[in-house]
Amino acid sequence: MPRFLIERDVGRLTRQEIDDAGARSVAVLGEMSGITWIKSHVSAADGKIFCEYEAVDEEKILEHARRAGLPANKITRIELSISPDMFV
Numbered sequence: 767m768p769r770f771l772i773e774r775d776v777g778r779l780t781r782q783e784i785d786d787a788g789a790r791s792v793a794v795l796g797e798m799s800g801i802t803w804i805k806s807h808v809s810a811a812d813g814k815i816f817c818e819y820e821a822v823d824e825e826k827i828l829e830h831a832r833r834a835g836l837p838a839n840k841i842t843r844i845e846l847s848i849s850p851d852m853f854v
Contacts, residue, residue: 775838794834
């Protein structure tokens with residue numbers, strides 16, 4: 767299944783707001799098929815959350831964001847994943 771990186775412009779969020787958004791995301795994912803949340807990274811200084819998902823297509827990403835009340839400012843399809851272990 768294709769992987770995507772989603773950039774979310776969220777401003778400064780409290781830990782409770784992040785937890786609430788995560789709970790909404792999981793609840794919506796439980797109602798959907800064809801999409802899986804892999805992990806996310808929060809940059810408080812930049813007011814952004816970067817999320818990695820597997821999904822059948824970009825439309826599933828947008829549907830999930832809409833239903834969960836989350837921004838999806840930029841969606842990038844990941845073509846290749848690399849890590850340092852691959853080069854030693």
